[in-house]
Amino acid sequence: MALSHAERSDQPKKACWTPGCSWKRCLKYMKSVSIIIVFAFGFTGIPSAQEVQGLKALRSDLESIISDSSFSNAFIGIEVKDLKSGEILFAYNQDKDFVPASNMKLLTTSTALSILGENYQYHTYLMANGYVLDDTLFGDLYIVGSGDPTISGRFTNGDVVKVFKGWADTLKLLNVKVVKGNVIGDDRVFDNVPVGGGWGLAWHEDVYWYAAYISGLSFNDNCVDVTLKPGKQGAPASYTLDPSTSYVTVVNESRTTDDTVSTVDFYRDPATNVIHIYGNYPKTLDSMKVSLTIYNPTLYTATVLFETLNSAGIKLTGRPFDISGYRSISRVPPYNLMWTIASYTSPPLSEIVKVVNKRSQNFYAEQIFRTLGKEKYGIGTFENARKVEMSFLYSIGVDTTKIEINDGSGLSSWDLVTPHAIVKILEAMRKSPVWESFYSSLPVAGVDGTLEFRMKGTRAQGNVRGKTGFIENVRSLSGYLTTLDGDPIAFSIFVNHYTVPTSAVNALQDMICTRLCNFSYK
Structure with a gap:
C-alpha cells in the first residue's frame, strides 16, 4: 500500500545496514539522531554517571545511618525531595503513618497562614x-x-x-x-472543650505550660508564672506569682536544703486552682521560673x-x-x-506563628487551630477546625485518607501523618504567597528556637530550618535545607517507638541533615 506524503515524511531515513545506503547518507542520519538525543535527553535532567554516583553514595550513607542496631526496634520514616528537580533523593517508609508530635504544627500554621492570611489579627x-x-x-x-x-x-x-x-x-x-x-x-x-483528643497526660502533667487549656478568652498563655528562690535552711522555698492574683492558691510543701540538684515539682488539684509545690530546693540555686496552668x-x-x-x-x-x-x-x-x-x-498572624513553630508553643497552636473553625463556621470547635484543615490539605494534593488530626499542636498521641504528606505541605508552602512568613517561623539549626543547640559546627548550622516534635517515644524533624550545589531540599524524618535516649535520636536526625547539606551531584 502506498504511503501518503505526510506518512512518508515521518518515516526514519534508512540506516547504514540497509542495502544501497551511502556513507554520506548514513553520517547525515547519525547527526540528526544525535541532535534528537540531545534535545530528548540532554535538557530533561538525565543524570550523568557522576551524578548517578553522587546520589548512590548519598542513599548508601543514609541507609547506613538508619540501619544502626540501636534503632532496630524503632519505626523510622523519611522522605527527602529536591524541590528544584522534583526528584525524590531518599525515601523510607514514606507512605506509612507515624505519630508526628509537634510536626502537627506544620499542618496548623500552613493552613492558618493560607486560609486566614499572614496579616490576620485578633x-x-x-x-x-x-x-x-x-x-x-x-x-x-x-x-x-x-x-x-x-x-x-x-x-x-x-x-x-x-x-x-x-x-x-x-x-x-x-x-x-x-x-x-x-x-x-x-x-x-x-x-x-479545653483539651485536644488523645492528650494522654500523666497524672500531674496537666499543670505544665505545654498542656494549657484552650479557651475563647485567654490570658498569659492560661498560666500563672511562679518564681522560686531559696528560703532559710530547712524552710520552704520562697515564691512569687505573676500576675499576683488571688485566683491561685499555693500549697508550699517544698524545703530548702544543701542538695545540689533541685527535686522540686508541682501539681494542681483536679478542676481547681490549688497548686502544690513539693520537693527539695537547693540553697545555692538563685531562682527558678516555671509557668503552671490554671483551671477555667x-x-x-x-x-x-x-x-x-x-x-x-x-x-x-x-x-x-x-x-x-x-x-x-x-x-x-x-x-x-x-x-x-x-x-x-x-x-499579625505572621508574628504569632513564630511563637508556635520556633518555641513549639502548644497553646498558641491550639488557639490558632480552633480559630480556623471560628472563622469558617462561626464557632471554634475541634470538628470545625478539622474540616477546614483537611480541606486545605486536600487542595494542595495531600492524601487526607492517610491523616488523623486530633489537635492542632501534636500533643495528642492519636495524630497520624506520613512523611510524604509533610513533604507535600513543605513543597506547597514554598510556592505559596505566604512562603516568607511560613519559612521565617521555623527554627534555625544552631541558631534559635528548638534547634538552637543542635547541628552546631556543621554545614547544617544556619542552613537547616525545621520543625521539631517530641512526645514520649516520638521524635520528628521536618523542614528545609540547601545542598552543596545550592539546591533546595524538603525533608521529613519521623522516629517512633524508640527506646534509646532521645539524644541518640537527635543525633541520628542531625547526621541525616548534615549529610544532606553536604550532598553534591558533582
Missing part, C-alpha cells in the same frame, strides 16, 4: 451594658474574647497585665472611678482584670464571672446594644 473588646453618671459606671463590664492567644507579657516586654492597665487608664479618662457591676468574661467564640481560663481572665482595675483605683461592687456561670446567658444583652470602652488588637 480583636478583644472591653464593653459595657450600662451608662456613666458622674464618676460611676452603672452596669457590667464584658471582656469579649476572639480566641486571641497573645494577651500576655510576650509582646509587652514581660508586663503580663499591660493590656489591662491600658483598659484601666481608658476608664479613668472617662472619669470612671466606680463600677456598679461585675466583670464578665465571654469565651463563646469557642466551645467548652475565662474566669481567670475576668478575675485578673477585676484585680487590675481595683489596683488602679477603680472600685467594683460586683465580682468576676465566666459568662457560662453568670445568671442566665439569655439575660446577656446583645453586644450591638452595648458600647465599647477599649479593645486590644493582636500582632
Whole structure:
C-alpha cells in the first residue's frame, strides 16, 4: 500500500545496514539522531554517571545511618525531595503513618497562614451594658474574647497585665472611678472543650505550660508564672506569682536544703486552682521560673482584670464571672446594644506563628487551630477546625485518607501523618504567597528556637530550618535545607517507638541533615 506524503515524511531515513545506503547518507542520519538525543535527553535532567554516583553514595550513607542496631526496634520514616528537580533523593517508609508530635504544627500554621492570611489579627473588646453618671459606671463590664492567644507579657516586654492597665487608664479618662457591676468574661467564640483528643497526660502533667487549656478568652498563655528562690535552711522555698492574683492558691510543701540538684515539682488539684509545690530546693540555686496552668481560663481572665482595675483605683461592687456561670446567658444583652470602652488588637498572624513553630508553643497552636473553625463556621470547635484543615490539605494534593488530626499542636498521641504528606505541605508552602512568613517561623539549626543547640559546627548550622516534635517515644524533624550545589531540599524524618535516649535520636536526625547539606551531584 502506498504511503501518503505526510506518512512518508515521518518515516526514519534508512540506516547504514540497509542495502544501497551511502556513507554520506548514513553520517547525515547519525547527526540528526544525535541532535534528537540531545534535545530528548540532554535538557530533561538525565543524570550523568557522576551524578548517578553522587546520589548512590548519598542513599548508601543514609541507609547506613538508619540501619544502626540501636534503632532496630524503632519505626523510622523519611522522605527527602529536591524541590528544584522534583526528584525524590531518599525515601523510607514514606507512605506509612507515624505519630508526628509537634510536626502537627506544620499542618496548623500552613493552613492558618493560607486560609486566614499572614496579616490576620485578633480583636478583644472591653464593653459595657450600662451608662456613666458622674464618676460611676452603672452596669457590667464584658471582656469579649476572639480566641486571641497573645494577651500576655510576650509582646509587652514581660508586663503580663499591660493590656489591662491600658483598659484601666481608658476608664479613668472617662472619669470612671466606680463600677456598679461585675466583670464578665465571654469565651463563646469557642466551645467548652479545653483539651485536644488523645492528650494522654500523666497524672500531674496537666499543670505544665505545654498542656494549657484552650479557651475563647485567654490570658498569659492560661498560666500563672511562679518564681522560686531559696528560703532559710530547712524552710520552704520562697515564691512569687505573676500576675499576683488571688485566683491561685499555693500549697508550699517544698524545703530548702544543701542538695545540689533541685527535686522540686508541682501539681494542681483536679478542676481547681490549688497548686502544690513539693520537693527539695537547693540553697545555692538563685531562682527558678516555671509557668503552671490554671483551671477555667475565662474566669481567670475576668478575675485578673477585676484585680487590675481595683489596683488602679477603680472600685467594683460586683465580682468576676465566666459568662457560662453568670445568671442566665439569655439575660446577656446583645453586644450591638452595648458600647465599647477599649479593645486590644493582636500582632499579625505572621508574628504569632513564630511563637508556635520556633518555641513549639502548644497553646498558641491550639488557639490558632480552633480559630480556623471560628472563622469558617462561626464557632471554634475541634470538628470545625478539622474540616477546614483537611480541606486545605486536600487542595494542595495531600492524601487526607492517610491523616488523623486530633489537635492542632501534636500533643495528642492519636495524630497520624506520613512523611510524604509533610513533604507535600513543605513543597506547597514554598510556592505559596505566604512562603516568607511560613519559612521565617521555623527554627534555625544552631541558631534559635528548638534547634538552637543542635547541628552546631556543621554545614547544617544556619542552613537547616525545621520543625521539631517530641512526645514520649516520638521524635520528628521536618523542614528545609540547601545542598552543596545550592539546591533546595524538603525533608521529613519521623522516629517512633524508640527506646534509646532521645539524644541518640537527635543525633541520628542531625547526621541525616548534615549529610544532606553536604550532598553534591558533582
